[in-house]
Every structure is written in structure tokens, then in C-alpha cells.
């Protein structure tokens with residue numbers, strides 16, 4: 001355990017740098033993830049009303065201008081609901097849309113560069129599948145870790161092999177800096193609790209919400225599962 005640094009236990013709250021957030025249910029969404037005929041903003045708002053506590057805009061092919069337009073539109077809707085908006089991979093879009101944070105993958109910019117680009121007060125997330133990848137990150141610069149794929153997923157072609165809940169557990173116990181871990185990849189209302197039992201603080205979900213007929217109801221089911229599992233963990237039932 002490190003005693004100094006942004007995430008040190010017992011740190012002085014005056015040094016807290018990121019905006020506060022709860023990773024309980026993290027909707028990750030882009031236009032490619034939607035059912036035919038559904039609308040990105042409507043799905044995001046429905047998911048938030050169903051219980052999503054964080055939203056990430058993940059557009060892999062959009063131009064910067066389009067990304068900024070989508071981000072601004074989402075931010076206008078999410079801000080009054082008190083839900084932070086994170087942008088995948090595009091620091092320029094974070095600044096242009098004044099979004100709440102940035103998420104970077106292993107192949108994106110280094111986390112220190114990302115932190116310098118977005119400043120101290122925005123949320124920074126990074127992806128990792130195992131401790132080897134975690135150790136390559138400057139964790140002091142990062143506010144949460146997206147870990148996975150936990151289960152098989154068709155949403156991200158190059159997601160790599162599923163790490164299973166055991167993989168989450170290895171990260172939880174092996175990490176020297178205790179930042180929140182969010183499981184991602186193939187997560188549904190049926191398996192979300194397994195991620196929490198394995199040490200995740202929340203789950204990130206694409207298709208089980210964005211591809212659902214009723215995204216609000218889908219979010220509510222997953223949120224209920226995560227909340228119940230978090231409470232059980234807190235009270236020592238598992």
C-alpha cells in the first residue's frame with residue numbers, strides 16, 4: 001500500500017483531484033451499438049433513469065467534429081441528471097465538449113499524457129486485462145480501471161481472451177494502488193454479481209443495455225444485481 005499519492009489510503013481530502021463518481025453501472029455507448037431505429041441520446045437517458053451512474057461515449061470511427069457534437073448533446077442531457085460523461089480515447093473531444101473525463105485503452109495514449117491533456121480535475125480511466133498491463137500504467141494518474149473482457153463479447157473484436165471473475169480478483173488483490181475496478185465484457189444482469197463478488201466496484205456494459213429492447217429496464221436489472229452484491233460484500237455476506 002502506498003501512503004502518498006492521489007489514491008493513498010487516508011489521503012487528505014484537500015488533495016482529491018478528480019470529480020467524484022460512482023462506477024456502479026457504467027454505460028458504454030456509441031452509435032454502432034444501438035438497435036436499428038434507436039437514438040443514442042434517448043438510450044443514454046433511459047439507461048440513466050434506470051440506474052446507470054456513469055456514461056462513456058465510445059465512437060470508434062466518427063470524426064472529431066462529430067464526436068464533439070455527440071458529446072455536447074449528451075453532456076447537456078446528463079449534467080442535470082448528475083451523471084458524468086466520459087469520452088473514449090479522444091482527449092481533444094473531452095476538452096472541446098468540456099466532458100467530465102477520458103478513458104484510454106492499452107493502445108491509446110499513455111495515462112500520464114492523458115492526465116496532462118485533461119488536467120487534474122477530470123476523471124481518467126484506463127483499461128487493463130491483467131497485472132502485467134496494470135503495472136505498465138502510472139496508476140497514480142488514473143481514477144478507475146476498466147478490466148476485461150470478463151466474459152466473451154462480440155462487441156469488441158480485439159477484446160482478447162476473457163479473464164473471468166477470477167481475473168478481476170487477481171487484479172483486485174494484486175494492485176498496489178486501490179482505485180475502483182470496473183468489470184467490462186459480456187456483462188448482463190445474470191453475471192454482474194459475479195464481478196462484484198470478485199472485487200469489482202461496478203460493471204461497464206454495452207450490448208446488454210444499448211442493444212436491449214428496453215434499455216431503461218435492462219439498466220435497472222443490472223443495477224439491482226450490482227447493488228445487492230455490493231451490499232452483501234459490505235456486510236460480509238460473501
Ligand code: TZP
Pocket residue numbers: 028148149152153154155156159184185186187204205206207208
Ligand atoms: N472493452 C473490453 S470488452 C468491451 C470493451 C469496450 C466491449 C463490451 O461490450 P459488451 O457488449 O458489454 O460485451
Ligand code: MG
Pocket residue numbers: 088089104105106108
Ligand atoms: Mg481505446
